[in-house]
Amino acid sequence: MSHSIDDYKKKRDFGKTPEPSPGEAGARGDEPVFVVHRHDASRLHYDLRLEMEGVLRSWAVPKGFSYDPADKHLAIRTEDHPLEYEHFSGVIPPGQYGAGTMTIWDRGVYEVVLADSGPEAVASGELKVILRGRKLRGEWHLVKTKQGPRDWLLFKSKDRYAGTPRSSALGVDLEGATRSAMPDALEPMTPAGTTEAFSDPDWLFEMGFAGRRAMLAKDGEVVTVRGVRAAVAELQEAALTLRAERALLDGVLVIPDDAGRPSQALLDARLAGENDRPLVFYAFDALYFDEFDLRPLPLVDRKAALRAMLPPTPALLFVDHVPGSGEELVTAVEAAGLPSVIAKRADSPYVEGASDSWREIPVTPAEDAAGMRVGEALTKIRPSRDRSRVKYTNLEKVYWPAEGFTKGDLIAYYERVADLIVLYLRDRPLHMNRYPDGIEGKNFYQKNVRDLIPEWVETVPVKEDGEESVQYMMCNEPDTVRLLANLGSIDFHPWMSRRGSLDAPDYAVIDLDPKEAPFTHVIEIARKTGEILHEVGLRPLLKTSGASGLHIHIPLAEGYTYEQARMFCEAVARVVARDLSDIATVERVIGKRAGKVYVDFGQNRRGQTIVPPYVVRPVRGATVSTPLAWSELEEDLHPSQFTIQTVPPRIDAKGDLFEPLLTDRQDLMDAIDRLQAMMYD
Numbered sequence: 001m002s003h004s005i006d007d008y009k010k011k012r013d014f015g016k017t018p019e020p021s022p023g024e025a026g027a028r029g030d031e032p033v034f035v036v037h038r039h040d041a042s043r044l045h046y047d048l049r050l051e052m053e054g055v056l057r058s059w060a061v062p063k064g065f066s067y068d069p070a071d072k073h074l075a076i077r078t079e080d081h082p083l084e085y086e087h088f089s090g091v092i093p094p095g096q097y098g099a100g101t102m103t104i105w106d107r108g109v110y111e112v113v114l115a116d117s118g119p120e121a122v123a124s125g126e127l128k129v130i131l132r133g134r135k136l137r138g139e140w141h142l143v144k145t146k147q148g149p150r151d152w153l154l155f156k157s158k159d160r161y162a163g164t165p166r167s168s169a170l171g172v173d174l175e176g177a178t179r180s181a182m183p184d185a186l187e188p189m190t191p192a193g194t195t196e197a198f199s200d201p202d203w204l205f206e207m208g209f210a211g212r213r214a215m216l217a218k219d220g221e222v223v224t225v226r227g228v229r230a231a232v233a234e235l236q237e238a239a240l241t242l243r244a245e246r247a248l249l250d251g252v253l254v255i256p257d258d259a260g261r262p263s264q265a266l267l268d269a270r271l272a273g274e275n276d277r278p279l280v281f282y283a284f285d286a287l288y289f290d291e292f293d294l295r296p297l298p299l300v301d302r303k304a305a306l307r308a309m310l311p312p313t314p315a316l317l318f319v320d321h322v323p324g325s326g327e328e329l330v331t332a333v334e335a336a337g338l339p340s341v342i343a344k345r346a347d348s349p350y351v352e353g354a355s356d357s358w359r360e361i362p363v364t365p366a367e368d369a370a371g372m373r374v375g376e377a378l379t380k381i382r383p384s385r386d387r388s389r390v391k392y393t394n395l396e397k398v399y400w401p402a403e404g405f406t407k408g409d410l411i412a413y414y415e416r417v418a419d420l421i422v423l424y425l426r427d428r429p430l431h432m433n434r435y436p437d438g439i440e441g442k443n444f445y446q447k448n449v450r451d452l453i454p455e456w457v458e459t460v461p462v463k464e465d466g467e468e469s470v471q472y473m474m475c476n477e478p479d480t481v482r483l484l485a486n487l488g489s490i491d492f493h494p495w496m497s498r499r500g501s502l503d504a505p506d507y508a509v510i511d512l513d514p515k516e517a518p519f520t521h522v523i524e525i526a527r528k529t530g531e532i533l534h535e536v537g538l539r540p541l542l543k544t545s546g547a548s549g550l551h552i553h554i555p556l557a558e559g560y561t562y563e564q565a566r567m568f569c570e571a572v573a574r575v576v577a578r579d580l581s582d583i584a585t586v587e588r589v590i591g592k593r594a595g596k597v598y599v600d601f602g603q604n605r606r607g608q609t610i611v612p613p614y615v616v617r618p619v620r621g622a623t624v625s626t627p628l629a630w631s632e633l634e635e636d637l638h639p640s641q642f643t644i645q646t647v648p649p650r651i652d653a654k655g656d657l658f659e660p661l662l663t664d665r666q667d668l669m670d671a672i673d674r675l676q677a678m679m680y681d
């Protein structure tokens with residue numbers, strides 16, 4: 001199949017099309033260029049063009065680009081285009097080849113990885129490139145398929161930029177950003193003066209914090225916190241996971257007290273080396289990204305870029321804002337006991353020093369300010385905001401009558417953990433478990449959600465036992481968590497496997513279910529199970545189920561089946577039940593368990609669900625399924641300690657103990673051999 005520049009010439013009448021005819025290319029830079037055209041032709045598509053051997057190798061991509069590595073998009077190889085095409089945009093007249101509007105959608109330089117040269121990689125049918133454009137960043141993968149001579153697949157490689165199915169790195173138009181080196185010593189932007197609370201659609205309003213103004217700079221593997229001399233290892237570590245090669249963020253260093261409120265005294269002590277309480281960097285502005293100076297961009301775009309860059313870590317938090325209404329935020333900030341609100345002109349560029357585009361609105365904390373944490377205060381104002389696609393309703397409805405917790409309290413909790421919990425739900429078919437009248441009312445499970453949910457929620461068709469396929473929802477973004485909470489789905493139940501590999505679980509699970517047995521027995525059995533798993537060379541994870549039991553997870557390397565996971569867990573369960581036969585059993589029939597704890601390995605089945613970490617359970621106390629360190633398995637441990645009130649500060653203090661579930665995927669082969677030896681001990 002020919003794709004040559006001669007084909008390009010043959011297809012076009014250069015008297016009629018404004019497209020360039022191949023000519024002498026001018027002097028080239030060191031790095032090869034890429035360009036993506038948005039081609040609004042008979043069918044809209046995107047043309048990816050890579051400079052190679054004096055021409056632009058081209059692929060037409062009907063579905064465009066997605067940062068979700070699971071989205072594998074068809075890319076049809078088309079004829080080489082002349083280098084002059086890099087700068088072409090215009091209207092190709094009707095009747096001409098490719099008639100329609102051609103605009104430059106992105107442009108930049110690129111680099112071939114893992115191959116000696118681009119042409120060699122193309123010839124071999126597999127090409128990996130790192131793109132450096134304004135929308136496209138990081139590594140992308142092109143693989144030739146066997147479907148047709150021109151068919152390739154294009155998809156995002158798993159790197160720091162990979163994630164949600166968005167089409168640009170930051171979701172922000174970087175046209176106004178300038179390419180330049182990262183600025184070093186910068187004087188921070190400050191409010192020119194103070195003012196009364198006001199409302200104005202051209203302004204946005206942020207919470208002011210008690211803390212230390214600082215700038216966080218990341219340059220490759222080097223992270224510095226400008227303006228602070230003390231060691232801040234936790235921030236440096238967190239900043240390495242930013243979705244950027246280089247970044248400069250403006251914000252404030254804060255240490256929350258035990259009630260979750262910023263404490264200047266604790267911060268001063270930490271910076272003087274007198275305590276080791278974890279720091280939080282509340283970021284409110286992004287001044288630099290990768291190779292772009294963002295300062296000329298409007299504030300709202302810089303904040304959108306900042307939001308996209310921040311990883312889900314408790315050490316780096318986004319300072320959200322309220323558009324237009326200062327009074328509304330002042331009321332919430334008073335209740336939260338914070339010192340001020342900062343008003344900022346939404347379209348203002350970032351400038352050094354005092355600026356009229358920023359104003360401080362001092363706030364006198366309410367007498368009874370103790371009651372509310374920062375996150376809750378923000379949630380109170382969120383229903384009136386237009387950014388989220390979910391409008392909260394019936395916030396005052398009581399969901400936990402004994403404790404008096406409302407639907408609003410449930411939502412406030414999920415607001416706090418939405419970014420985190422999405423990590424454990426992404427791409428998994430999901431059941432809802434709705435309690436529209438609270439935990440003492442009727443509940444119903446729902447899995448076929450076709451007509452129940454808005455269009456923006458992603459779904460996946462799943463075939464079950466020859467039945468017609470069921471359209472399951474997936475929770476792939478924080479707004480879907482908000483939607484679930486607003487639908488009264490107190491907890492929700494994801495599969496253990498993901499879209500694209502529904503027959504291969506990502507983890508194996510042993511469920512310790514006590515029924516009538518005392519929790520101290522569960523603790524002892526969990527300890528034993530953990531010992532065995534560690535002994536056979538695994539690194540299992542532990543969490544409360546949120547109800548009465550404990551869950552033990554083993555993250556699995558790719559390619560194990562549910563049956564293999566179940567057989568392995570059964571072998572472990574049998575060793576445990578043998579060694580602790582007075583308190584543990586693998587007896588399936590409840591009546592025959594004799595008050596012993598059931599060591600359940602049967603959950604490892606296709607279509608079975610297990611609650612994710614950080615989900616709230618519809619039981620007394622509003623308890624949360626909470627990851628634990630193995631060292632926390634002490635006699636005084638009880639699931640009731642972990643609630644919608646205690647879990648957010650625990651996450652702030654301890655980080656996400658379940659993170660290895662996503663990163664530490666383990667091989668079972670050696671463990672199976674060792675376990676077999678143990679069984680015949």
Ligand code: MN
Binds near residue numbers: 039047098
């Ligand atoms: Mn085209």
